[in-house]
Amino acid sequence: MSVVDRVKAAGLAGRVAWHVARERVSTRAVAPDPAQVPPSAEAVTPEWLTEVLCSDVSGAKVLDVAVTGGDDGTSSRRALSVTYNETGHAAGLPESLFAKSTATLSSRLLLGLTEIVDGETRFYNSARPTLRLRSPRAFYAGYDPRSYRSLVLLEDLRVQGWSFPNPLTNRVSRSDAEDMVSELAAYHGAFWESERFAADLRQLKGTYEWQRNLNRKIGFDRRTMVGLRRAASVVSEELLARGREIYPKFMRSLAMHERSPRTLLHQDVHLGNWLRDPDGRMGLYDWQCVATGHWAMDYSYALACGLATEDRRRWEKDLLEYYLDRLRAAGVREPPSFDEAWLAYRQQPLHALVFGLFTLGGSKVEPELQPRDYTLFAIERIARHVTDLDTLDAIE
Numbered sequence: 001m002s003v004v005d006r007v008k009a010a011g012l013a014g015r016v017a018w019h020v021a022r023e024r025v026s027t028r029a030v031a032p033d034p035a036q037v038p039p040s041a042e043a044v045t046p047e048w049l050t051e052v053l054c055s056d057v058s059g060a061k062v063l064d065v066a067v068t069g070g071d072d073g074t075s076s077r078r079a080l081s082v083t084y085n086e087t088g089h090a091a092g093l094p095e096s097l098f099a100k101s102t103a104t105l106s107s108r109l110l111l112g113l114t115e116i117v118d119g120e121t122r123f124y125n126s127a128r129p130t131l132r133l134r135s136p137r138a139f140y141a142g143y144d145p146r147s148y149r150s151l152v153l154l155e156d157l158r159v160q161g162w163s164f165p166n167p168l169t170n171r172v173s174r175s176d177a178e179d180m181v182s183e184l185a186a187y188h189g190a191f192w193e194s195e196r197f198a199a200d201l202r203q204l205k206g207t208y209e210w211q212r213n214l215n216r217k218i219g220f221d222r223r224t225m226v227g228l229r230r231a232a233s234v235v236s237e238e239l240l241a242r243g244r245e246i247y248p249k250f251m252r253s254l255a256m257h258e259r260s261p262r263t264l265l266h267q268d269v270h271l272g273n274w275l276r277d278p279d280g281r282m283g284l285y286d287w288q289c290v291a292t293g294h295w296a297m298d299y300s301y302a303l304a305c306g307l308a309t310e311d312r313r314r315w316e317k318d319l320l321e322y323y324l325d326r327l328r329a330a331g332v333r334e335p336p337s338f339d340e341a342w343l344a345y346r347q348q349p350l351h352a353l354v355f356g357l358f359t360l361g362g363s364k365v366e367p368e369l370q371p372r373d374y375t376l377f378a379i380e381r382i383a384r385h386v387t388d389l390d391t392l393d394a395i396e
Helices: 003-025 046-053 086-090 105-112 116-130 174-190 207-218 220-230 237-241 243-259 295-306 309-329 338-347 350-360 372-388
Strands: 062-072 076-084 096-101 138-144 149-155 263-265 274-276 282-284 291-293
Touching: 046 062, 046 138, 076 086, 116 138, 116 149, 174 263, 174 282, 174 295, 174 309, 207 220, 207 243, 207 291, 220 243, 220 350, 237 243, 237 372, 243 350, 263 295, 295 309, 295 338, 295 350, 295 372, 309 338, 309 372, 350 372
Parallel strands: none
Antiparallel strands: 062 076, 076 096, 096 149, 138 149, 263 291, 274 282
16 A cells, blocks of 8 residues: 555545534435435435335325344444335335445445445446346445445345345255355356446446455555464464465456456355345345456355365365356356366455455454454365465466
């Protein structure tokens, strides 16, 4: 992170802090205009929500909206209960919502300053409506680039019988793994070399640019090394001895994305971001880190973190064949050969490892992005994957 980058980041951080402080002391209600992004779920008014949810139902009106629960982490997550007039209720408008916002200063600095929330908003507004996935849909997604306010209102899948299992106890079976691979292939195939990356999705960043932006603004590489030291008890001596190679090889693996078929990437497919539908089928949520790039980034991340090591070792070649078949079914005319795909699978899991180490390497004043026990659990699996596949040597 250069001196110029530090000065720019400090200036932007000061601007964001000013906005957050102003919002906390302001008594003005949010205008009933969807173009004005509320600073938090608590700031959502019935009048504003009427414009967002009732525009297609003549006479429908939101009478009340209440926060019924939630927590704070990378973003502020809240459950909302909505009360309509008789017309809105009869129309079956959603009475339970799940809200994500950058309500706190720390979340705006991490997600807004790095422009991550901009990509999530574009995903829900443009990409998600065209995809068939086991994943929540959004009723609203807004982002204000000056204050870094963001708010996403999602369908509350819990009331429909979906579940969000604890990743520490969510054992992935072979059929679950096939579900995961099929979901990856569904959105990868839908956006394989898509013309939309030059049209409505042109603002989505490529993985290399996305990561360089983080590097400039929050010192990702330094935090990764801190995380590696803290993870020493779950990482092999072999990998620890080559620790200084990890971040340069990681950036080199991202540079490979510039020379490969481009598709839509979730980028954060750790096991904690997988849900189950009412039938127990695996689906994916939390599209906060969406970008474009090489399919193998998501694929290797999902298998490395989602599968128990012994299962991953037994199933990984069969699952890769299955993934390539599902790409063909999704309309990809020339998917990679198995040998090409296997090499890419070996080369791309450093993103998963670095994200885990970065999460573990945060300072004491920052919010805990994930529970420490789960972070160590994930790092241990991913580190074994990296060692098993000789990833560092597979990247030239």
